[in-house]
Amino acid sequence: MNSQNESGRGERPYDVVLFGATGFAGELTAAYLARHAPADCRWAVAGRSRAKLEALRERLAKLSPACADLPLVVVDASDRDAVRALARSTRVLATTVGPYVWHGEPLVAACAEAGTDYLDLCGEPEFVDDMYVRHDALARETGARLVHACGFDSVPHDLGVLFTVQQLPEGVPLRVDGFVRSNAMFSGGTFASALNAMGRGRQTLRAARERRLHEPRLAGRRAGAPVGGPRFSRETGAWALPLPTIDGQVVARSARALERYGPDFRYRHYAAVKTLPMALGGPVAVGTGFLLAQIPAARRALMRVVEPGTGPSAERRARSWFSVRFVGEGGGRRVFTEVRGGDPGYDETAKILAEAALSLAFDKLPPTAGQVTPAAAMGDALVARLREAGITFRVAHAR
Numbered sequence: 001m002n003s004q005n006e007s008g009r010g011e012r013p014y015d016v017v018l019f020g021a022t023g024f025a026g027e028l029t030a031a032y033l034a035r036h037a038p039a040d041c042r043w044a045v046a047g048r049s050r051a052k053l054e055a056l057r058e059r060l061a062k063l064s065p066a067c068a069d070l071p072l073v074v075v076d077a078s079d080r081d082a083v084r085a086l087a088r089s090t091r092v093l094a095t096t097v098g099p100y101v102w103h104g105e106p107l108v109a110a111c112a113e114a115g116t117d118y119l120d121l122c123g124e125p126e127f128v129d130d131m132y133v134r135h136d137a138l139a140r141e142t143g144a145r146l147v148h149a150c151g152f153d154s155v156p157h158d159l160g161v162l163f164t165v166q167q168l169p170e171g172v173p174l175r176v177d178g179f180v181r182s183n184a185m186f187s188g189g190t191f192a193s194a195l196n197a198m199g200r201g202r203q204t205l206r207a208a209r210e211r212r213l214h215e216p217r218l219a220g221r222r223a224g225a226p227v228g229g230p231r232f233s234r235e236t237g238a239w240a241l242p243l244p245t246i247d248g249q250v251v252a253r254s255a256r257a258l259e260r261y262g263p264d265f266r267y268r269h270y271a272a273v274k275t276l277p278m279a280l281g282g283p284v285a286v287g288t289g290f291l292l293a294q295i296p297a298a299r300r301a302l303m304r305v306v307e308p309g310t311g312p313s314a315e316r317r318a319r320s321w322f323s324v325r326f327v328g329e330g331g332g333r334r335v336f337t338e339v340r341g342g343d344p345g346y347d348e349t350a351k352i353l354a355e356a357a358l359s360l361a362f363d364k365l366p367p368t369a370g371q372v373t374p375a376a377a378m379g380d381a382l383v384a385r386l387r388e389a390g391i392t393f394r395v396a397h398a399r
Helices: 024-036 050-063 065-069 080-088 105-114 125-142 155-165 188-198 201-214 246-257 276-293 296-303 314-318 347-362 379-388
Strands: 014-019 043-047 072-074 090-095 117-120 145-147 174-182 222-224 231-233 238-242 264-273 322-330 333-341 392-398
Touching: 014 024, 014 347, 024 043, 024 050, 024 347, 043 050, 050 065, 050 072, 080 090, 080 105, 090 105, 090 347, 105 117, 105 125, 105 145, 117 347, 125 145, 125 201, 125 246, 145 347, 155 174, 155 246, 155 264, 155 322, 155 333, 155 347, 155 379, 155 392, 174 238, 174 246, 222 246, 246 264, 347 379, 379 392
Parallel strands: 014 043, 014 090, 043 072, 090 117, 117 145, 174 264, 222 264
Antiparallel strands: 174 322, 231 238, 238 264, 322 333, 333 392
């Protein structure tokens, strides 16, 4: 068990609390915990509606009879006192409630104050940067680990790069490119978060500038994730389109935190597209969505296309998959690796969030605090958990 949390286990009633458990991603995460949490794990579900929580508990009890007595915590994220009490009641607080820029800060603030480990599924750079500026320093004082992007954004990429780096020589400049493929659908919550982020370009740039003013400079090393240009990737046999998501930022922060990434590290993040028409049409579709997101009325209309709280059916998720292939080079060695799993946005995201919460609660981890990445906070321990849970990390080829 991680010594950072071990001493406080008996003082708090819960090891893990899942907030937003009655939403689409939240219920999938709760179902995973019902099936896989160890018998001695003291966990609870939290949300605004007691009726919805009670209905959820009934469904979970069908998966695991032990859940018939699962504790329910009724709390509204806008009630600061209730949120503080929630944070003080648990060692790890995981939340699925987004868009985080609207709903997330009270939980982050309460966890930083209480010394409680915090996890979310946030892929919103503005929120992550604002939370660093406002709460990293206090979290470092209290020992809280604030870990954002603990779903498909950005664990397969962050841990996949860590896994790739570990196959390369130490102490030399390293270059890694990641290529993402998937056939999955998204939920209403994810769609709303993406549109909201697209419509907040100025705020996102402001938050990034503010973070740079507060973030200490890396001494004696370099680590970055520049946006690459579109190209045909001979390594994957696909067109590579730059993905300007939060994933590259997370990888770069892991590289700055961990010396194993070497003295000069660069990561580039791409979508891998098999056909030229798709490669040409994808940027057009994204660009059109970005332009529409700048118009409030159009953004609200688009959000109604897929209602928040909804998502793909179990049958559709069962057909979904993802693959992230990495090409790493350094010190005269070249390695090809892959992280692969099932439905990325929901089944695997629920698995990742749940296993990350259990890792923070029970694994022996390196001593970290403040805003930290999944690779820096949990690293090999979470890789091992995800492999055991069915997500593949493999070396495809090396020379």
